[in-house]
Amino acid sequence: xxxxxxxxxxxxxxxxxxxxxxxxxxxxxxxxxxxxxxxxxxxxxxxxxxxxxxxxxxxxxxxxxxxxxxxxxxxxxxxxxxxxxxxxxxxxxxxxxxxxxxxxxxxxxxxxxxxxxxxxxxxxxxxxxxxxxxxxxxxxxxxxxxxxxxxxxxxxxxxxxxxxxxxxxxxxxxxxxxxxxxxxxxxxxxxxxxxxxxxxxxxxxxxxxxxxxxxxxxxxxxxxxxxxxxxxxxxxxxxxxxxxxxxxxxxxxxxxxxxxxxxxxxxxxxxxxxxxxxxxxxxxxxxxxxxxxxxxxxxxxxxxxxxxxxxxxxxxxxxxxxxxxxxxxxxxxxxxxxxxxxxxxxxxxxxxxxxxxxxxxxxxxxxxxxxxxxxxxxxxxxxxxxxxxxxxxxxxxxxxxxxxxxxxxxxxxxxxxxxxxxxxxxxxxxxxxxxxxxxxxxxxxxxxxxx
Amino acid sequence: xxxxxxxxxxxxxxxxxxxxxxxxxxxxxxxxxxxxxxxxxxxxxxxxxxxxxxxxxxxxxxx
Numbered sequence: 001x002x003x004x005x006x007x008x009x010x011x012x013x014x015x016x017x018x019x020x021x022x023x024x025x026x027x028x029x030x031x032x033x034x035x036x037x038x039x040x041x042x043x044x045x046x047x048x049x050x051x052x053x054x055x056x057x058x059x060x061x062x063x064x065x066x067x068x069x070x071x072x073x074x075x076x077x078x079x080x081x082x083x084x085x086x087x088x089x090x091x092x093x094x095x096x097x098x099x100x101x102x103x104x105x106x107x108x109x110x111x112x113x114x115x116x117x118x119x120x121x122x123x124x125x126x127x128x129x130x131x132x133x134x135x136x137x138x139x140x141x142x143x144x145x146x147x148x149x150x151x152x153x154x155x156x157x158x159x160x161x162x163x164x165x166x167x168x169x170x171x172x173x174x175x176x177x178x179x180x181x182x183x184x185x186x187x188x189x190x191x192x193x194x195x196x197x198x199x200x201x202x203x204x205x206x207x208x209x210x211x212x213x214x215x216x217x218x219x220x221x222x223x224x225x226x227x228x229x230x231x232x233x234x235x236x237x238x239x240x241x242x243x244x245x246x247x248x249x250x251x252x253x254x255x256x257x258x259x260x261x262x263x264x265x266x267x268x269x270x271x272x273x274x275x276x277x278x279x280x281x282x283x284x285x286x287x288x289x290x291x292x293x294x295x296x297x298x299x300x301x302x303x304x305x306x307x308x309x310x311x312x313x314x315x316x317x318x319x320x321x322x323x324x325x326x327x328x329x330x331x332x333x334x335x336x337x338x339x340x341x342x343x344x345x346x347x348x349x350x351x352x353x354x355x356x357x358x359x360x361x362x363x364x365x366x367x368x369x370x371x372x373x374x375x376x377x378x379x380x381x382x383x384x385x386x387x388x389x390x391x392x393x394x395x396x397x398x399x400x401x402x403x404x405x406x407x408x409x410x411x412x413x414x415x416x417x418x419x420x421x422x423x424x425x426x427x428x429x430x431x432x433x434x435x436x437x438x439x440x441x442x443x444x445x446x447x448x449x450x451x
Numbered sequence: 452x453x454x455x456x457x458x459x460x461x462x463x464x465x466x467x468x469x470x471x472x473x474x475x476x477x478x479x480x481x482x483x484x485x486x487x488x489x490x491x492x493x494x495x496x497x498x499x500x501x502x503x504x505x506x507x508x509x510x511x512x513x514x
Contacts (some may be wrong), residue, residue: 235485296494306484326476334480337465338488345491352496 009170010167013079013227014242016173020067020078027060027067027078030173034080038125044152046144047165049085049095050247051125056080059122066120075230077120082172084163085126086133087218088207089113096209097131097141099323100316110207113216114233119234124172128162131328133178133211136161136186136278136397139379140325147379148190150423154376157397159183164191174231175221176265177257180211180244181301182372185428185435188221189371191209192415192424194447195221196228197401198436200408203235212308214350215301215405225443232436235331240437243444249283251445253429254364259294260400263386265374267419275416275427275450277369282449286368289360291403293352298395300353301402303338303346310335328345336358350406354433357407361432366442371413371426373399374400400428410436412443458488 008030011019019025035053042048063078082415088094088106090113095101109117116123128146130138138146138161146161150152150167156165158178164187167175177184178196188195196219203218210216220231233240255276260450264272280286291297310317313332321329360367373396382392404411409430416427429446431439462485469477491497 150495293494296490299490302483302487305489330474330477330480333469333474333477334484337461337468337481337484339461342491345494345497347492348496349491352494424510 003169007033009037009173011173012223013075013174014224015078016079017075027063027122028057030078031056031060031080031124033169034124034173034348041149041169044173045147045149045165045169046128046141047162047169047171048082048125049097049128049143049162050092052089052123056122056124061255063120063122064205073120074119074234076116076234079121079173080124081095081116081121081231082124082127082163082166082175083113084129084160084175084177086129086178086209087113087176087277089126092126092155094126094209095142096133097129097143098358099142100320106207108207113207115234115237116176121234127160127166127244129174130159130161132209132313133159133180133183134328135379136182136333136394137379138162138187145379148376150191150376153378154423155190155379157187158375160221161187164188164193164195167193167221167223173353174220174227176231176235177219177221178208178211179217179219179401179405180215180305181398181405183413184217184219184221185401186372186397189424190376191264192426193221193223194225194228195219195247195413196232196436197404197411198232198236199410199425199433202434202436210308210312212305212372214304214308214347217405225412225440225447228412229440229444232244236436240412240440243277243440245448246441246445247283248279248445248449251284251442253284253286253366253368254360255288256292256360257369260291260339260369263373263391263396263399264370264385265386267375267421267423268370268373268425271419271425272415272427274369278450279446287364291353291356291360292355293349295402296349297353297403297406298399300346300349300406301398303342303363304330306335307343308335310338329376353403354407356408357403357430358433361409361430366439367430369400369428369430370426371400372397375419375421375423375425397441402428409433410439412439414443414447455489458485458492496512
Protein backbone atom coordinates (compact mmCIF):
# COMPACT_ATOMS: atom_id res chain seq x y z
CA UNK A 1 0.00 0.00 0.00
CA UNK A 2 1.04 3.59 -0.42
CA UNK A 3 2.84 4.91 2.62
CA UNK A 4 2.94 8.67 2.04
CA UNK A 5 -0.42 10.41 2.15
CA UNK A 6 0.78 13.71 0.62
CA UNK A 7 2.12 11.85 -2.39
CA UNK A 8 0.39 13.21 -5.54
CA UNK A 9 0.24 9.64 -6.85
CA UNK A 10 -2.19 8.89 -4.02
CA UNK A 11 -4.73 11.39 -5.36
CA UNK A 12 -7.87 10.25 -7.08
CA UNK A 13 -8.75 11.42 -10.59
CA UNK A 14 -11.19 14.04 -9.38
CA UNK A 15 -8.82 15.62 -6.82
CA UNK A 16 -5.85 15.46 -9.16
CA UNK A 17 -8.00 17.21 -11.77
CA UNK A 18 -8.79 20.06 -9.37
CA UNK A 19 -5.11 20.47 -8.49
CA UNK A 20 -3.99 20.35 -12.13
CA UNK A 21 -6.43 23.11 -12.99
CA UNK A 22 -5.66 25.25 -9.96
CA UNK A 23 -1.93 25.09 -10.63
CA UNK A 24 -1.24 23.29 -7.35
CA UNK A 25 0.05 20.30 -9.31
CA UNK A 26 1.47 19.66 -12.75
CA UNK A 27 0.92 16.58 -14.87
CA UNK A 28 4.70 16.24 -15.13
CA UNK A 29 5.01 16.07 -11.31
CA UNK A 30 2.10 13.65 -11.06
CA UNK A 31 3.57 11.43 -13.78
CA UNK A 32 7.01 11.48 -12.13
CA UNK A 33 5.41 10.44 -8.82
CA UNK A 34 3.77 7.45 -10.53
CA UNK A 35 7.02 6.54 -12.31
CA UNK A 36 8.83 6.68 -8.95
CA UNK A 37 6.38 4.12 -7.51
CA UNK A 38 6.90 1.91 -10.54
CA UNK A 39 10.68 2.17 -10.12
CA UNK A 40 10.52 1.31 -6.43
CA UNK A 41 8.07 -1.63 -6.47
CA UNK A 42 7.50 -3.06 -9.93
CA UNK A 43 10.29 -5.65 -9.68
CA UNK A 44 8.60 -7.04 -6.57
CA UNK A 45 4.94 -6.77 -7.61
CA UNK A 46 5.27 -7.24 -11.40
CA UNK A 47 2.38 -4.91 -12.12
CA UNK A 48 3.77 -3.63 -15.43
CA UNK A 49 5.08 -5.51 -18.44
CA UNK A 50 6.07 -2.34 -20.31
CA UNK A 51 6.58 1.12 -18.82
CA UNK A 52 6.24 3.91 -21.39
CA UNK A 53 8.13 6.48 -19.35
CA UNK A 54 9.40 8.63 -22.23
CA UNK A 55 6.08 8.98 -24.04
CA UNK A 56 4.30 9.49 -20.69
CA UNK A 57 6.65 12.35 -19.79
CA UNK A 58 6.10 13.94 -23.20
CA UNK A 59 2.29 13.57 -22.90
CA UNK A 60 2.39 15.06 -19.40
CA UNK A 61 4.37 18.07 -20.63
CA UNK A 62 1.86 18.53 -23.47
CA UNK A 63 -1.02 18.31 -20.97
CA UNK A 64 0.55 20.99 -18.77
CA UNK A 65 1.05 23.30 -21.75
CA UNK A 66 -2.52 22.77 -22.95
CA UNK A 67 -4.08 23.33 -19.52
CA UNK A 68 -1.96 26.48 -19.04
CA UNK A 69 -3.17 27.79 -22.39
CA UNK A 70 -6.80 27.18 -21.46
CA UNK A 71 -7.36 24.00 -23.48
CA UNK A 72 -9.12 21.56 -21.17
CA UNK A 73 -9.80 18.08 -22.55
CA UNK A 74 -11.85 16.94 -19.57
CA UNK A 75 -11.41 14.97 -16.36
CA UNK A 76 -8.55 12.74 -17.52
CA UNK A 77 -6.45 15.56 -18.95
CA UNK A 78 -2.94 15.12 -17.56
CA UNK A 79 -3.86 12.07 -15.47
CA UNK A 80 -1.58 8.97 -15.61
CA UNK A 81 -3.55 5.89 -16.70
CA UNK A 82 -2.29 2.34 -17.22
CA UNK A 83 -3.58 -0.11 -19.83
CA UNK A 84 -3.97 -3.85 -19.44
CA UNK A 85 -1.57 -5.48 -21.86
CA UNK A 86 -4.38 -6.83 -24.02
CA UNK A 87 -5.15 -3.32 -25.27
CA UNK A 88 -3.22 -1.96 -28.24
CA UNK A 89 -1.22 1.22 -27.99
CA UNK A 90 0.51 2.20 -31.20
CA UNK A 91 4.25 1.52 -31.12
CA UNK A 92 4.09 -0.49 -27.89
CA UNK A 93 3.98 -4.31 -27.80
CA UNK A 94 0.73 -5.99 -26.72
CA UNK A 95 2.05 -9.18 -25.14
CA UNK A 96 -1.12 -10.58 -23.50
CA UNK A 97 1.44 -11.77 -20.90
CA UNK A 98 2.36 -14.56 -23.30
CA UNK A 99 5.42 -15.70 -25.22
CA UNK A 100 3.07 -16.50 -28.11
CA UNK A 101 2.83 -12.88 -29.28
CA UNK A 102 6.50 -12.00 -29.02
CA UNK A 103 7.37 -8.38 -28.36
CA UNK A 104 6.30 -6.66 -31.56
CA UNK A 105 4.85 -3.14 -31.43
CA UNK A 106 1.13 -2.67 -32.10
CA UNK A 107 0.57 -0.98 -35.48
CA UNK A 108 -2.24 1.24 -34.21
CA UNK A 109 -4.22 2.27 -31.16
CA UNK A 110 -7.24 0.38 -29.87
CA UNK A 111 -10.34 2.57 -30.05
CA UNK A 112 -10.31 3.01 -26.28
CA UNK A 113 -6.63 4.01 -26.41
CA UNK A 114 -7.30 6.69 -29.00
CA UNK A 115 -10.21 7.97 -26.90
CA UNK A 116 -7.96 8.18 -23.84
CA UNK A 117 -5.30 10.04 -25.83
CA UNK A 118 -7.89 12.45 -27.21
CA UNK A 119 -9.02 13.06 -23.62
CA UNK A 120 -5.48 14.06 -22.67
CA UNK A 121 -4.73 11.00 -20.51
CA UNK A 122 -1.07 10.22 -19.87
CA UNK A 123 -0.57 6.55 -20.80
CA UNK A 124 2.08 5.32 -18.42
CA UNK A 125 2.44 1.67 -19.36
CA UNK A 126 0.99 -1.75 -20.07
CA UNK A 127 0.02 -3.91 -17.12
CA UNK A 128 0.56 -7.59 -16.38
CA UNK A 129 -2.25 -10.15 -16.42
CA UNK A 130 -3.05 -13.84 -16.41
CA UNK A 131 -1.80 -15.11 -19.78
CA UNK A 132 -4.34 -14.17 -22.48
CA UNK A 133 -6.79 -13.39 -19.61
CA UNK A 134 -7.31 -17.15 -19.22
CA UNK A 135 -7.36 -17.16 -15.41
CA UNK A 136 -8.47 -15.41 -12.26
CA UNK A 137 -5.23 -15.09 -10.26
CA UNK A 138 -2.73 -13.30 -12.55
CA UNK A 139 -0.39 -15.98 -11.25
CA UNK A 140 0.43 -17.27 -14.74
CA UNK A 141 2.28 -14.77 -16.92
CA UNK A 142 5.33 -14.96 -19.15
CA UNK A 143 6.52 -11.93 -17.15
CA UNK A 144 6.07 -13.48 -13.70
CA UNK A 145 3.14 -13.71 -11.31
CA UNK A 146 1.53 -10.44 -10.20
CA UNK A 147 1.69 -10.02 -6.40
CA UNK A 148 -0.92 -8.38 -4.21
CA UNK A 149 0.63 -5.37 -2.44
CA UNK A 150 -1.57 -5.94 0.61
CA UNK A 151 0.13 -9.32 1.13
CA UNK A 152 2.70 -10.29 -1.48
CA UNK A 153 2.10 -14.01 -0.88
CA UNK A 154 -1.42 -13.53 -2.22
CA UNK A 155 -2.97 -13.15 -5.65
CA UNK A 156 -4.01 -9.71 -6.84
CA UNK A 157 -6.94 -11.37 -8.58
CA UNK A 158 -7.25 -11.57 -12.29
CA UNK A 159 -7.03 -11.43 -15.01
CA UNK A 160 -6.47 -7.64 -14.74
CA UNK A 161 -4.23 -8.13 -11.69
CA UNK A 162 -1.42 -5.82 -12.75
CA UNK A 163 -3.95 -3.12 -13.52
CA UNK A 164 -5.41 -3.29 -10.00
CA UNK A 165 -1.96 -3.26 -8.42
CA UNK A 166 -0.94 -0.22 -10.46
CA UNK A 167 -3.82 1.76 -8.92
CA UNK A 168 -3.43 0.49 -5.35
CA UNK A 169 0.28 1.36 -5.27
CA UNK A 170 0.19 4.77 -6.97
CA UNK A 171 1.86 3.53 -10.14
CA UNK A 172 -1.16 4.94 -11.98
CA UNK A 173 -4.18 7.00 -10.92
CA UNK A 174 -6.64 4.75 -12.77
CA UNK A 175 -6.41 1.87 -15.19
CA UNK A 176 -8.22 0.09 -18.01
CA UNK A 177 -8.98 -3.61 -17.71
CA UNK A 178 -11.07 -6.21 -19.47
CA UNK A 179 -13.75 -8.44 -17.96
CA UNK A 180 -14.89 -11.71 -19.53
CA UNK A 181 -16.02 -13.53 -16.39
CA UNK A 182 -14.97 -11.02 -13.74
CA UNK A 183 -11.49 -9.89 -14.76
CA UNK A 184 -12.10 -6.26 -13.75
CA UNK A 185 -14.24 -6.98 -10.69
CA UNK A 186 -12.23 -9.89 -9.26
CA UNK A 187 -8.91 -7.98 -9.02
CA UNK A 188 -10.70 -4.83 -7.86
CA UNK A 189 -12.21 -6.92 -5.05
CA UNK A 190 -8.92 -8.66 -4.22
CA UNK A 191 -7.08 -5.34 -4.01
CA UNK A 192 -9.80 -3.22 -2.40
CA UNK A 193 -10.56 -0.72 -5.18
CA UNK A 194 -13.51 0.12 -7.44
CA UNK A 195 -14.07 -1.82 -10.67
CA UNK A 196 -16.74 -1.22 -13.29
CA UNK A 197 -17.86 -3.65 -15.95
CA UNK A 198 -20.04 -1.44 -18.14
CA UNK A 199 -23.09 -2.80 -19.92
CA UNK A 200 -22.31 -5.10 -22.85
CA UNK A 201 -21.44 -3.18 -26.00
CA UNK A 202 -21.05 0.22 -24.34
CA UNK A 203 -17.27 0.34 -24.69
CA UNK A 204 -15.65 -0.69 -28.00
CA UNK A 205 -13.33 -3.71 -28.06
CA UNK A 206 -11.58 -2.97 -31.37
CA UNK A 207 -7.84 -3.38 -30.86
CA UNK A 208 -8.28 -5.46 -27.70
CA UNK A 209 -7.11 -9.10 -27.68
CA UNK A 210 -10.30 -11.15 -27.20
CA UNK A 211 -10.94 -14.08 -24.93
CA UNK A 212 -14.63 -14.70 -25.60
CA UNK A 213 -16.51 -12.34 -27.89
CA UNK A 214 -19.86 -13.10 -26.24
CA UNK A 215 -18.59 -12.09 -22.81
CA UNK A 216 -15.71 -9.61 -23.26
CA UNK A 217 -16.11 -6.12 -21.79
CA UNK A 218 -13.64 -3.22 -21.37
CA UNK A 219 -13.84 -0.91 -18.35
CA UNK A 220 -12.05 0.99 -15.59
CA UNK A 221 -10.54 0.14 -12.22
CA UNK A 222 -10.14 3.19 -10.00
CA UNK A 223 -10.02 4.57 -6.46
CA UNK A 224 -13.61 5.77 -6.24
CA UNK A 225 -16.93 5.49 -8.02
CA UNK A 226 -16.52 9.09 -9.23
CA UNK A 227 -13.16 8.16 -10.77
CA UNK A 228 -14.64 5.08 -12.44
CA UNK A 229 -17.41 7.30 -13.84
CA UNK A 230 -14.90 9.78 -15.25
CA UNK A 231 -12.93 7.04 -17.02
CA UNK A 232 -16.09 5.27 -18.20
CA UNK A 233 -17.32 8.51 -19.77
CA UNK A 234 -14.17 8.70 -21.89
CA UNK A 235 -14.14 5.00 -22.82
CA UNK A 236 -17.81 4.99 -23.81
CA UNK A 237 -17.51 8.51 -25.31
CA UNK A 238 -20.50 9.67 -23.32
CA UNK A 239 -21.06 12.90 -21.46
CA UNK A 240 -21.07 11.47 -17.95
CA UNK A 241 -21.66 13.97 -15.18
CA UNK A 242 -20.06 13.20 -11.81
CA UNK A 243 -22.23 10.61 -10.02
CA UNK A 244 -24.91 12.13 -7.82
CA UNK A 245 -24.89 11.12 -4.15
CA UNK A 246 -28.52 10.84 -3.16
CA UNK A 247 -30.19 10.13 0.16
CA UNK A 248 -29.91 6.45 1.05
CA UNK A 249 -33.30 6.68 2.74
CA UNK A 250 -35.83 4.90 0.55
CA UNK A 251 -33.31 3.53 -1.96
CA UNK A 252 -34.67 0.19 -3.20
CA UNK A 253 -32.12 -2.58 -3.53
CA UNK A 254 -32.56 -6.30 -4.12
CA UNK A 255 -30.24 -8.78 -2.53
CA UNK A 256 -29.48 -11.83 -4.68
CA UNK A 257 -29.79 -14.89 -2.48
CA UNK A 258 -29.74 -18.64 -3.09
CA UNK A 259 -26.84 -19.66 -5.31
CA UNK A 260 -25.22 -16.23 -4.95
CA UNK A 261 -24.92 -16.56 -1.18
CA UNK A 262 -24.55 -20.32 -0.87
CA UNK A 263 -20.75 -20.40 -0.93
CA UNK A 264 -19.09 -17.45 0.79
CA UNK A 265 -15.92 -17.51 2.87
CA UNK A 266 -16.96 -16.83 6.48
CA UNK A 267 -14.98 -13.58 6.64
CA UNK A 268 -16.64 -12.34 3.46
CA UNK A 269 -20.10 -13.32 4.69
CA UNK A 270 -19.62 -11.46 7.98
CA UNK A 271 -18.53 -8.21 6.34
CA UNK A 272 -21.25 -8.49 3.68
CA UNK A 273 -24.00 -8.94 6.29
CA UNK A 274 -22.61 -6.03 8.32
CA UNK A 275 -22.66 -3.85 5.20
CA UNK A 276 -26.28 -4.75 4.42
CA UNK A 277 -27.16 -3.91 8.02
CA UNK A 278 -25.51 -0.50 7.67
CA UNK A 279 -27.44 0.18 4.49
CA UNK A 280 -30.71 -0.84 6.13
CA UNK A 281 -29.79 1.37 9.06
CA UNK A 282 -29.38 4.26 6.63
CA UNK A 283 -32.87 3.71 5.27
CA UNK A 284 -32.25 1.51 2.23
CA UNK A 285 -35.07 -0.92 1.51
CA UNK A 286 -33.55 -4.30 0.74
CA UNK A 287 -35.68 -7.15 -0.60
CA UNK A 288 -34.44 -10.55 -1.78
CA UNK A 289 -34.62 -12.47 -5.07
CA UNK A 290 -33.00 -15.49 -6.66
CA UNK A 291 -32.10 -16.27 -10.27
CA UNK A 292 -34.05 -19.46 -11.06
CA UNK A 293 -31.37 -20.87 -13.36
CA UNK A 294 -28.33 -19.70 -11.42
CA UNK A 295 -27.05 -23.27 -11.08
CA UNK A 296 -26.55 -23.39 -14.87
CA UNK A 297 -24.42 -20.25 -15.08
CA UNK A 298 -21.03 -21.94 -14.70
CA UNK A 299 -21.86 -24.52 -17.38
CA UNK A 300 -23.02 -21.84 -19.82
CA UNK A 301 -19.90 -19.80 -19.17
CA UNK A 302 -17.53 -22.75 -19.53
CA UNK A 303 -18.91 -23.94 -22.86
CA UNK A 304 -19.06 -20.52 -24.53
CA UNK A 305 -15.79 -19.10 -23.23
CA UNK A 306 -13.78 -22.23 -24.03
CA UNK A 307 -15.24 -22.59 -27.53
CA UNK A 308 -14.71 -18.93 -28.40
CA UNK A 309 -11.24 -18.92 -26.85
CA UNK A 310 -10.24 -21.96 -28.89
CA UNK A 311 -11.53 -20.36 -32.09
CA UNK A 312 -9.26 -17.36 -31.52
CA UNK A 313 -6.22 -19.45 -30.57
CA UNK A 314 -6.61 -22.28 -33.12
CA UNK A 315 -3.77 -21.12 -35.37
CA UNK A 316 -1.19 -20.63 -32.63
CA UNK A 317 -2.23 -23.87 -30.91
CA UNK A 318 -1.20 -25.58 -34.14
CA UNK A 319 1.91 -23.51 -34.81
CA UNK A 320 3.50 -22.95 -31.40
CA UNK A 321 1.66 -24.75 -28.57
CA UNK A 322 4.88 -24.91 -26.56
CA UNK A 323 4.88 -21.12 -26.17
CA UNK A 324 1.73 -21.15 -24.00
CA UNK A 325 2.01 -21.79 -20.30
CA UNK A 326 0.98 -25.49 -19.96
CA UNK A 327 -2.02 -24.65 -17.74
CA UNK A 328 -3.31 -22.05 -20.20
CA UNK A 329 -2.69 -24.30 -23.19
CA UNK A 330 -4.76 -27.05 -21.59
CA UNK A 331 -7.69 -24.70 -21.02
CA UNK A 332 -7.57 -23.39 -24.58
CA UNK A 333 -7.26 -26.91 -26.00
CA UNK A 334 -10.42 -28.00 -24.13
CA UNK A 335 -12.41 -25.54 -26.19
CA UNK A 336 -11.54 -27.40 -29.38
CA UNK A 337 -13.68 -30.30 -28.21
CA UNK A 338 -16.91 -28.37 -27.58
CA UNK A 339 -19.80 -29.56 -29.75
CA UNK A 340 -21.75 -26.98 -31.76
CA UNK A 341 -25.09 -28.09 -30.30
CA UNK A 342 -23.81 -27.50 -26.75
CA UNK A 343 -22.49 -24.07 -27.72
CA UNK A 344 -25.93 -23.17 -29.10
CA UNK A 345 -27.68 -24.43 -25.96
CA UNK A 346 -25.33 -22.29 -23.90
CA UNK A 347 -26.03 -19.21 -26.03
CA UNK A 348 -29.76 -19.77 -25.48
CA UNK A 349 -28.99 -20.02 -21.76
CA UNK A 350 -27.45 -16.53 -21.82
CA UNK A 351 -30.79 -15.14 -22.95
CA UNK A 352 -32.53 -16.95 -20.10
CA UNK A 353 -30.10 -15.54 -17.53
CA UNK A 354 -30.40 -12.05 -19.08
CA UNK A 355 -34.19 -12.14 -18.68
CA UNK A 356 -33.90 -13.42 -15.11
CA UNK A 357 -31.47 -10.67 -14.10
CA UNK A 358 -33.76 -8.08 -15.71
CA UNK A 359 -36.75 -9.56 -13.85
CA UNK A 360 -34.83 -9.42 -10.56
CA UNK A 361 -34.20 -5.71 -11.23
CA UNK A 362 -37.90 -4.90 -11.56
CA UNK A 363 -38.87 -1.99 -9.29
CA UNK A 364 -35.43 -1.67 -7.67
CA UNK A 365 -32.45 0.54 -8.41
CA UNK A 366 -29.79 -2.16 -8.20
CA UNK A 367 -29.11 -5.74 -7.29
CA UNK A 368 -26.66 -6.24 -4.45
CA UNK A 369 -24.33 -9.16 -3.72
CA UNK A 370 -20.73 -9.67 -2.62
CA UNK A 371 -18.02 -8.63 -5.10
CA UNK A 372 -16.27 -11.96 -4.64
CA UNK A 373 -17.06 -15.11 -2.69
CA UNK A 374 -13.54 -15.19 -1.26
CA UNK A 375 -10.83 -12.76 -0.21
CA UNK A 376 -7.52 -12.77 -2.10
CA UNK A 377 -6.18 -16.36 -2.07
CA UNK A 378 -2.51 -17.28 -1.71
CA UNK A 379 -0.75 -17.41 -5.07
CA UNK A 380 -0.09 -21.15 -4.74
CA UNK A 381 -3.60 -21.97 -3.52
CA UNK A 382 -5.75 -24.12 -5.81
CA UNK A 383 -8.64 -24.95 -3.48
CA UNK A 384 -10.47 -23.37 -0.55
CA UNK A 385 -12.59 -25.21 2.01
CA UNK A 386 -15.99 -23.66 2.73
CA UNK A 387 -18.49 -25.40 5.01
CA UNK A 388 -16.41 -28.58 4.83
CA UNK A 389 -16.32 -28.70 1.02
CA UNK A 390 -13.01 -28.30 -0.81
CA UNK A 391 -13.69 -26.06 -3.80
CA UNK A 392 -11.52 -24.77 -6.67
CA UNK A 393 -10.30 -21.18 -6.28
CA UNK A 394 -11.04 -20.41 -9.92
CA UNK A 395 -14.71 -21.33 -9.67
CA UNK A 396 -15.15 -19.39 -6.44
CA UNK A 397 -13.49 -16.28 -7.84
CA UNK A 398 -15.75 -16.26 -10.91
CA UNK A 399 -18.95 -17.41 -9.22
CA UNK A 400 -20.45 -14.01 -8.42
CA UNK A 401 -19.12 -12.04 -11.36
CA UNK A 402 -19.71 -14.27 -14.41
CA UNK A 403 -23.55 -14.11 -14.23
CA UNK A 404 -23.42 -10.51 -15.47
CA UNK A 405 -21.08 -11.34 -18.34
CA UNK A 406 -23.77 -13.75 -19.49
CA UNK A 407 -26.51 -11.18 -19.00
CA UNK A 408 -24.60 -8.07 -20.14
CA UNK A 409 -25.88 -5.91 -17.26
CA UNK A 410 -23.47 -3.28 -15.87
CA UNK A 411 -21.84 -4.31 -12.59
CA UNK A 412 -19.79 -2.29 -10.13
CA UNK A 413 -17.65 -3.51 -7.22
CA UNK A 414 -16.39 -1.40 -4.35
CA UNK A 415 -14.62 -2.18 -1.07
CA UNK A 416 -16.88 -2.52 1.99
CA UNK A 417 -14.54 -3.75 4.72
CA UNK A 418 -11.78 -6.19 5.55
CA UNK A 419 -11.51 -9.69 6.96
CA UNK A 420 -9.73 -10.47 10.25
CA UNK A 421 -6.62 -11.03 8.10
CA UNK A 422 -6.97 -7.43 6.82
CA UNK A 423 -7.90 -8.58 3.31
CA UNK A 424 -10.42 -6.46 1.38
CA UNK A 425 -14.05 -7.54 1.02
CA UNK A 426 -16.19 -6.00 -1.71
CA UNK A 427 -19.77 -5.28 -2.52
CA UNK A 428 -21.19 -5.67 -6.04
CA UNK A 429 -24.06 -3.65 -7.49
CA UNK A 430 -25.79 -4.56 -10.74
CA UNK A 431 -27.83 -2.05 -12.72
CA UNK A 432 -30.29 -1.96 -15.57
CA UNK A 433 -28.92 -2.75 -19.03
CA UNK A 434 -27.91 0.40 -20.89
CA UNK A 435 -28.11 2.50 -17.75
CA UNK A 436 -24.61 2.37 -16.35
CA UNK A 437 -24.96 6.04 -15.42
CA UNK A 438 -27.80 5.30 -13.00
CA UNK A 439 -25.76 2.44 -11.52
CA UNK A 440 -22.89 4.86 -10.89
CA UNK A 441 -25.27 7.16 -8.98
CA UNK A 442 -26.38 4.25 -6.80
CA UNK A 443 -22.75 3.23 -6.36
CA UNK A 444 -21.65 6.71 -5.30
CA UNK A 445 -24.50 6.89 -2.80
CA UNK A 446 -23.61 3.54 -1.25
CA UNK A 447 -19.89 4.32 -1.30
CA UNK A 448 -20.58 7.50 0.69
CA UNK A 449 -22.79 5.60 3.13
CA UNK A 450 -20.32 2.82 3.95
CA UNK A 451 -17.04 4.68 3.73
CA UNK B 452 -31.58 -37.45 -17.22
CA UNK B 453 -30.25 -40.56 -18.97
CA UNK B 454 -26.76 -40.21 -20.40
CA UNK B 455 -26.93 -39.07 -24.01
CA UNK B 456 -25.17 -41.87 -25.98
CA UNK B 457 -23.63 -39.38 -28.40
CA UNK B 458 -22.26 -37.35 -25.49
CA UNK B 459 -20.84 -40.45 -23.84
CA UNK B 460 -19.22 -41.47 -27.13
CA UNK B 461 -17.88 -37.93 -27.52
CA UNK B 462 -16.46 -37.96 -23.97
CA UNK B 463 -14.58 -41.22 -24.58
CA UNK B 464 -13.28 -39.99 -27.92
CA UNK B 465 -12.18 -36.61 -26.53
CA UNK B 466 -10.32 -38.12 -23.57
CA UNK B 467 -8.70 -40.70 -25.89
CA UNK B 468 -7.77 -38.04 -28.43
CA UNK B 469 -6.20 -35.88 -25.72
CA UNK B 470 -4.09 -38.86 -24.61
CA UNK B 471 -3.07 -39.54 -28.20
CA UNK B 472 -1.96 -35.91 -28.47
CA UNK B 473 0.04 -36.30 -25.25
CA UNK B 474 -2.36 -33.98 -23.39
CA UNK B 475 -3.55 -36.58 -20.89
CA UNK B 476 -3.69 -33.91 -18.13
CA UNK B 477 -6.64 -32.48 -20.03
CA UNK B 478 -8.85 -35.43 -19.04
CA UNK B 479 -10.19 -33.74 -15.89
CA UNK B 480 -10.96 -30.56 -17.85
CA UNK B 481 -12.81 -32.58 -20.48
CA UNK B 482 -14.83 -34.25 -17.73
CA UNK B 483 -15.89 -30.75 -16.63
CA UNK B 484 -16.91 -29.94 -20.20
CA UNK B 485 -18.88 -33.20 -20.37
CA UNK B 486 -20.64 -32.37 -17.10
CA UNK B 487 -21.48 -28.90 -18.37
CA UNK B 488 -22.82 -30.35 -21.63
CA UNK B 489 -24.94 -32.85 -19.69
CA UNK B 490 -26.41 -30.05 -17.54
CA UNK B 491 -27.15 -27.90 -20.58
CA UNK B 492 -28.92 -30.79 -22.34
CA UNK B 493 -31.22 -31.11 -19.33
CA UNK B 494 -31.86 -27.37 -18.99
CA UNK B 495 -35.46 -26.21 -19.13
CA UNK B 496 -34.86 -23.82 -22.03
CA UNK B 497 -33.64 -26.55 -24.37
CA UNK B 498 -36.29 -27.01 -27.08
CA UNK B 499 -38.38 -30.17 -27.26
CA UNK B 500 -39.44 -30.91 -30.83
CA UNK B 501 -42.32 -33.02 -29.55
CA UNK B 502 -43.97 -30.09 -27.78
CA UNK B 503 -46.01 -27.20 -29.19
CA UNK B 504 -44.12 -23.93 -29.60
CA UNK B 505 -45.03 -21.19 -27.13
CA UNK B 506 -45.10 -17.52 -28.04
CA UNK B 507 -43.99 -15.55 -25.04
CA UNK B 508 -42.92 -12.21 -26.52
CA UNK B 509 -45.30 -9.34 -27.06
CA UNK B 510 -46.21 -8.26 -30.61
CA UNK B 511 -44.56 -4.91 -30.05
CA UNK B 512 -43.96 -3.84 -33.63
CA UNK B 513 -40.41 -5.12 -33.90
CA UNK B 514 -41.29 -7.42 -36.80
